Amino acid sequence: MNRTLVKQALEDNLLAERIRIQGWIRTRRDAKSFSFLELNDGSCLKNLQVVVDAGLPDYRRLPEATTGAAVAVEGRLVESQGKGQSREVVADSLEIVGVADQTYPLQKKGHTQEYLRTIAHLRPRTNLFGSVFRVRSRLAQAVHRFFLGRDFVLIHSPIITANDCEGAGELFQVTTRGTPASPAGSDRNFFGQPTYLTVSGQLSAEAFACALSNVYTFGPTFRAENSNTSRHANEFWMIEPEMAFCDLAGNMDLAESFVKYLIQDIRTHCPQELELFQRFVDRELASRLDFVLGNPFKRLSYAEAVAILQRSGKNFQFPVEYGVNLQSEHERYLTEEHFRQPVTVHDYPRDSKPFYMRTNDDGRTVAAMDVLVPGIGELVGGSQREEREDVLRSQFERHGLDSQKYRWYLELRRYGTVPHSGFGLGFERLVMFVTGLANIRDVIPFARTPGSAEF
């Protein structure tokens, strides 16, 4: 008999049919002559209630049907006599597929997120984390749908790379040295030069944008920073669109449309999950998401942002003057207090930004932009890229970089160069924004953070 998912049993037109359900027991409530099982298979937030009558031959197996056990049930799907659910299954067979003994750590009552991190292999069996990872999956697919709808081409940029996308943080080196195949001391560069785990697919994406026009990458990236915060992981996923014949304004337009599209998609397709986050994670979630959808992002230049911060009368820990990096407290003030909506800050001073950003006509600023959102801070960072070979060469000098190592990147400017732009969006930060969860460790299946790679 074919399996029916709990989601189908609850939503599809299957009443009065005999179905087969397979899942994990969330809880069991025994009466004298029958028992109720709550079955969850992860297909949706809700459980399916199963009624097991004591008259069944399989009823003797019931003691093994404890919280956490995997079971397969066959029976008729009927309207429930009870109040808590519309439908239930009246079992005519009960098979214990895999038992869970009394050490099973998930209780019916709530656990803290900190504790669940210590059992990361089991936490997707909770309502909260099941919801988080269904939403994460839906968001990932929405990313592809968004770009597909705009004729962007997906580029699988390399994960092992020789280029250090300068300014993007510390690198993990990739080496065979110190392994049995290549013991320490055998000084061999497997790829003929030092290689690293990628910190960004941007440079690859630029090359492909200068051929296929509109492209994007969506893959894992790695930073060896010893960052110990709720917003940083050493392995995270990034989405990086890159567009030829596109300036900074077009870049900001795309970023705003993109963020709104993704939020709208979850609004439409994951209402049960959002309701759970609203109730148990963040009471402001729904209003914040609606507010983002209903209003244009506030756009202002770095110079205007500095002026607003200086006029704010706030006593910032880091004093504000033109030229300094905007600190977390400044970004938070702009998006959470002053504008109370997403803010796109553009045209930053050149000195604090990486080599590839396009120098503006004033010679002092670059065509960069950051999208700041309440609660998260920087969600998107992007720029128009420097397409003029001579200016790019002088930027290498200014940053003390060896232009020889960027030979192919320079050739993109020599052969048919075009104005082009792109940005990076940290996927986990997006999931955090949409779910309301405050710690990045809780929106990635198995987080990689300093000192932690158990799972």
Next chain:
RNA sequence: UCUGGAGUAGCUCAAUGGUAGAGCAGCUGGCUGUUAACCAGCGGGUUGCAGGUUCAAGUCCUGCCUCCAGAGCCA
């Protein structure tokens, strides 16, 4: 890496320097179309680790480890 906070039963937390406890979970039994079920009973501890002070340390001191929040770096 810096600043601050916290580590006590499986989980969440109590405990003036003086006999380590509760709720939940688990186990046993009872009861009920139940639904974070309910009622009764039972077991459960190297108080993060290593030193030190003291007649006596979960509690005070020193060092280390881990976790959390914030900061820096960034996405």
